[in-house]
Amino acid sequence: MLDQTPKELIKRDGLRINPLKTCQPVGALYAALGVKKCMPHSHGSQGCVSYHRTFLTRHFKEPAIASSSSFTEGASVFGGGANLRSSVKNIFDLYDPDIIAVHTTCLSETIGDDLNSYILEMEIPDDKLVVHCNTPSYVGSHIHGYANMVAGFIKYLADKNAPKNEKLGFFPGFVNPGDLREYKRLLELMGVEFIMLPDQTGVMDSPMTGVYEMFPKGGTTIEEIRALGGVKEALAMGDFASTEPALVLKSKCGVETKVLPLPFGVEGTDKFLMELSRISGNPVPKVLEEERGRLIDLMLDANPYFYAKRCSIFGDPDTVLGILSLALELGMKPIHLITGTPGELFERKAKEILAAYGLEGEGRVKSSGDLFELHQWIKNDGSDLLIGTSYGKQIAKAEDLPFVRAGFPVLDRYGHAYEPLLGYQGGLILAKRIADTIMDRMDRDVLDEDLEVVM
Amino acid sequence: MVEVKTEILSKYKAKVFKSRKDHILEVDSSKAQEIAANTRAIPGIMTNRGCCYAGCKGVVLGPLKDTLVLTHGPIGCGFYSWGTRRNKARPDENGENFVQYCFSTDMQEPDIVFGGDKKLRKALQEAYEIFHPKRIMICSTCPVGLIGDDIHAVAAWAEKEFNITCVAFSCEGYKGVSQSAGHHIANNGLMKRIIGTDDREVEGKYKINLLGEYNIGGDGWETERILKKVGYKVVAIFTGDGALADIARSHKADLNLVQCHRSINYVAEMMRDAFGTNWLKVNFIGLKATADTLRNIATFFGDSSLMDRTEEVIEEEMAAIAGDVAYFKNRLEGRKAAIFVGGSRSHHYQELLRDFGVTTVLAGYEFAHRDDYEGRRVIPNLKEDADSKNIENLVMSKDMRYRAFLSPERAAELKEKIGLENYEGLITDMPDGTFVVDDLNHYETEAFIELLKPDIFFSGIKDKYVIQKGGVLSRQLHSYDYSGPYSGFKGSLIFGRDLTMGLYAPAWKLVSPPWAQKNEKLSQDGLLREDSDA
Numbered sequence: 001m002l003d004q005t006p007k008e009l010i011k012r013d014g015l016r017i018n019p020l021k022t023c024q025p026v027g028a029l030y031a032a033l034g035v036k037k038c039m040p041h042s043h044g045s046q047g048c049v050s051y052h053r054t055f056l057t058r059h060f061k062e063p064a065i066a067s068s069s070s071f072t073e074g075a076s077v078f079g080g081g082a083n084l085r086s087s088v089k090n091i092f093d094l095y096d097p098d099i100i101a102v103h104t105t106c107l108s109e110t111i112g113d114d115l116n117s118y119i120l121e122m123e124i125p126d127d128k129l130v131v132h133c134n135t136p137s138y139v140g141s142h143i144h145g146y147a148n149m150v151a152g153f154i155k156y157l158a159d160k161n162a163p164k165n166e167k168l169g170f171f172p173g174f175v176n177p178g179d180l181r182e183y184k185r186l187l188e189l190m191g192v193e194f195i196m197l198p199d200q201t202g203v204m205d206s207p208m209t210g211v212y213e214m215f216p217k218g219g220t221t222i223e224e225i226r227a228l229g230g231v232k233e234a235l236a237m238g239d240f241a242s243t244e245p246a247l248v249l250k251s252k253c254g255v256e257t258k259v260l261p262l263p264f265g266v267e268g269t270d271k272f273l274m275e276l277s278r279i280s281g282n283p284v285p286k287v288l289e290e291e292r293g294r295l296i297d298l299m300l301d302a303n304p305y306f307y308a309k310r311c312s313i314f315g316d317p318d319t320v321l322g323i324l325s326l327a328l329e330l331g332m333k334p335i336h337l338i339t340g341t342p343g344e345l346f347e348r349k350a351k352e353i354l355a356a357y358g359l360e361g362e363g364r365v366k367s368s369g370d371l372f373e374l375h376q377w378i379k380n381d382g383s384d385l386l387i388g389t390s391y392g393k394q395i396a397k398a399e400d401l402p403f404v405r406a407g408f409p410v411l412d413r414y415g416h417a418y419e420p421l422l423g424y425q426g427g428l429i430l431a432k433r434i435a436d437t438i439m440d441r442m443d444r445d446v447l448d449e450d451l452e453v454v455m
Numbered sequence: 456m457v458e459v460k461t462e463i464l465s466k467y468k469a470k471v472f473k474s475r476k477d478h479i480l481e482v483d484s485s486k487a488q489e490i491a492a493n494t495r496a497i498p499g500i501m502t503n504r505g506c507c508y509a510g511c512k513g514v515v516l517g518p519l520k521d522t523l524v525l526t527h528g529p530i531g532c533g534f535y536s537w538g539t540r541r542n543k544a545r546p547d548e549n550g551e552n553f554v555q556y557c558f559s560t561d562m563q564e565p566d567i568v569f570g571g572d573k574k575l576r577k578a579l580q581e582a583y584e585i586f587h588p589k590r591i592m593i594c595s596t597c598p599v600g601l602i603g604d605d606i607h608a609v610a611a612w613a614e615k616e617f618n619i620t621c622v623a624f625s626c627e628g629y630k631g632v633s634q635s636a637g638h639h640i641a642n643n644g645l646m647k648r649i650i651g652t653d654d655r656e657v658e659g660k661y662k663i664n665l666l667g668e669y670n671i672g673g674d675g676w677e678t679e680r681i682l683k684k685v686g687y688k689v690v691a692i693f694t695g696d697g698a699l700a701d702i703a704r705s706h707k708a709d710l711n712l713v714q715c716h717r718s719i720n721y722v723a724e725m726m727r728d729a730f731g732t733n734w735l736k737v738n739f740i741g742l743k744a745t746a747d748t749l750r751n752i753a754t755f756f757g758d759s760s761l762m763d764r765t766e767e768v769i770e771e772e773m774a775a776i777a778g779d780v781a782y783f784k785n786r787l788e789g790r791k792a793a794i795f796v797g798g799s800r801s802h803h804y805q806e807l808l809r810d811f812g813v814t815t816v817l818a819g820y821e822f823a824h825r826d827d828y829e830g831r832r833v834i835p836n837l838k839e840d841a842d843s844k845n846i847e848n849l850v851m852s853k854d855m856r857y858r859a860f861l862s863p864e865r866a867a868e869l870k871e872k873i874g875l876e877n878y879e880g881l882i883t884d885m886p887d888g889t890f891v892v893d894d895l896n897h898y899e900t901e902a903f904i905e906l907l908k909p910d911i912f913f914s915g916i917k918d919k920y921v922i923q924k925g926g927v928l929s930r931q932l933h934s935y936d937y938s939g940p941y942s943g944f945k946g947s948l949i950f951g952r953d954l955t956m957g958l959y960a961p962a963w964k965l966v967s968p969p970w971a972q973k974n975e976k977l978s979q980d981g982l983l984r985e986d987s988d989a
């Protein structure tokens with residue numbers, strides 16, 4: 001496995017090998033699936049959306065609907081205006097969504113299609129909406145595409161004259177439906193009324209009923225997005241996925257916003273709950289304090305198995321930073337932190353978190369990296385454990401490393417999108433996954449006489 | 456009964472109606488039937504089609520293990536086509552296997568603005584320093600063609616600079632109307648630059664190439680196992696677990712076997728014209744199909760010992776699995792299937808389903824041409840349009856090394872007898888009253904299920920959960936749901952097992968809660984009540 005990967009690191013400026021990111025449009029598509037009765041639409045060649053639907057379906061094991069402008073060579077030369085107009089007409093005629101959320105592709109961006117004017121000038125049925133965002137594939141990553149689409153909904157729909165309401169605007173970040181359900185449970189327990197944008201629960205984790213619905217029950221409603229303009233304040237979870245929508249909501253509607261890291265681990269969740277407590281004026285209820293206690297109980301009980309484990313964590317930036325926090329709380333020693341998404345903020349934040357645990361200047365931290373490089377780091381430094389997305393399984397096999405799946409995407413296991421990794425409950429799930437993986441490996445590797453029935 | 460086609464089309468407004476009506480037909484053997492295919496997808500209508508890049512890099516070039524395939528473009532295209540098509544490959548004798556890797560130039564905004572060829576050169580330089588590959592293929596994505604990067608000039612530079620084979624493919628996603636254009640572009644590149652570049656003799660009798668076998672789930676390995684058992688020498692496989700080093704010598708073979716007609720028939724035709732290599736449409740999907748195919752190949756060589764050996768192998772292989780086949784047939788007989796896959800499997804799998812007593816009520820191709828439906832006889836009448844005329848159509852003249860394996864009389868005889876160099880298409884093989892649909896879309900899938908009530912719908916991952924959420928079993932025929940191989944004798948059994956497993960999954964019975972009314976749409980549920988001993 002990966003036998004041609006050499007140990008020697010060569011600086012690369014042109015060649016990306018085994019990427020740790022993908023392009024903006026797929027993030028935009030995922031965001032748009034979190035709006036009720038919304039058809040995500042890719043303005044480009046149909047190959048793009050075919051890949052994106054495939055990719056999302058493989059992660060969620062759910063239908064991921066989206067349409068395409070199906071550019072031909074002609075449209076690529078003369079512009080895609082006509083293709084977009086017929087798309088919009090055909091989509092409303094046949095699928096009848098309430099809203100179409102268009103994102104661009106490298107194709108339509110390179111030829112300079114002006115989506116603003118296309119949409120302004122096209123015929124749209126009275127009670128229907130078309131919004132868009134720009135998602136050039138040659139800038140940023142799928143995380144930026146997600147942020148841009150959420151911001152796009154706000155730009156078009158959030159109403160600065162909306163009646164003031166007491167709700168919290170809430171941007172959850174690029175997470176799974178399982179995480180979104182956990183957010184909602186925490187918000188409800190804290191007595192916070194909220195508008196969450198986007199909300200893929202009920203859409204990308206819809207139940208099996210024997211009846212397929214193209215637009216299932218879930219999703220943020222258009223009315224809710226409009227009302228975001230009148231919320232008391234907003235919380236944006238995750239610097240990379242949620243800062244952009246927070247900034248747009250502030251500049252368009254004057255809503256005060258605050259960006260927090262994803263609430264991973266004990267301290268991350270503490271910080272989140274205290275923020276919710278400040279917002280609602282309610283104390284943190286006993287039931288959550290007990291959950292917190294159970295997580296810490298497990299951390300102490302299983303501490304010998306976590307202690308000083310040299311782990312490598314990879315994936316999307318906000319998620320890696322979150323897992324890093326939990327790993328440190330567990331007593332592990334993260335030595336490799338890498339994301340494919342560009343942004344030196346990742347490096348800065350990771351180093352801050354490491355420094356708080358007395359690990360300043362230690363380990364390797366990198367944004368705009370790839371899995372080839374991570375593999376080379378591991379060949380040079382060794383590692384006790386690999387934590388990240390499905391693509392890590394090649395490295396895990398090549399180097400015979402224990403491997404914990406976490407983040408996006410998990411293409412080769414079932415049920416991951418249902419399980420939260422954030423909050424105390426999520427912390428419990430992730431800590432258990434890590435402990436099980438480490439201990440299964442110990443059992444596999446020990447001599448017969450050393451196999452313990454009680455551990 | 457409602458007229459199915461009318462009912463399906465009734466939801467469409469004028470323009471879409473006009474575009475779709477000729478892509479749907481009810482089979483009627485009393486008429487010569489024509490279907491519209493290989494035309495543009497309709498903007499906004501959810502098609503399953505992919506793009507030219509997917510056909511060139513994803514399908515034809517991606518499986519080559521001794522070749523570093525570099526995607527020139529932003530990161531997405533390379534990323535999505537990495538490790539997702541199940542074209543299995545074992546390292547070659549040098550330990551090389553590039554199939555596990557994804558290589559991309561990961562173009563950034565400045566590359567789009569100022570040109571990407573500088574970065575492409577740098578990427579090639581780095582690829583060479585790290586991996587020392589002997590062969591590099593460059594595949595371009597949409598923006599590359601738009602900004603005009605001359606990837607062919609860069610490839611020529613790399614050949615000189617590193618003393619390697621480097622071929623560029625201008626397979627931008629917007630070209631053509633589907634993956635099909637990409638297949639053609641890849642075929643052309645292989646023909647122009649690789650096939651016939653190594654003249655060393657190939658040892659062995661009965662030399663064949665296997666074309667259009669991408670080794671999905673190990674299909675190629677099962678097929679190769681059988682071919683070797685009979686006594687054939689497989690020179691090259693295009694391209695599953697394949698190597699350009701072998702393809703370079705593929706002109707030394709006596710016969711090209713064509714499994715996937717759509718993606719590789721260009722190479723078969725061009726090799727026939729240039730080198731005289733005859734080709735034969737084969738199908739290793741299905742028990743009877745595999746046996747018939749083996750007999751046809753033996754007939755081509757016309758050697759009685761080979762024919763005897765063929766019968767021996769068929770008998771031995773069939774006997775080994777007969778008991779299990781009978782068991783699965785008993786579980787599956789009488790079920791109805793719909794199949795919608797790429798360019799040949801929707802035909803191949805009908806034969807395998809027939810082995811298990813399953814009838815196909817609806818079949819269609821994602822990106823086929825009319826000849827895949829109606830047979831190659833229609834090729835001279837196909838009209839070029841704005842999309843197809845931009846894909847180069849290479850006309851080969853006889854190479855110096857041209858050699859005819861068959862006498863003209865024997866060739867004519869075999870055209871009749873084993874369909875040499877012909878493909879009759881999908882429609883002739885389907886009973887009257889069944890449906891053929893080209894570029895079946897999301898809405899039509901739902902509507903056809905409602906009207907035809909298949910028990911199993913074979914399609915791809917984008918459809919799979921749409922269909923299953925609606926209560927009908929869906930199995931992926933692109934990826935085999937991570938199972939396989941499905942080819943040959945042993946593969947048939949795995950297919951029968953997978954299908955049985957899917958239909959008899961206990962969870963189907965649990966979908967409707969006991970306190971709610973039973974969902975009548977759940978076809979699986981009904982079937983299982985009768986077979987509760989499963």
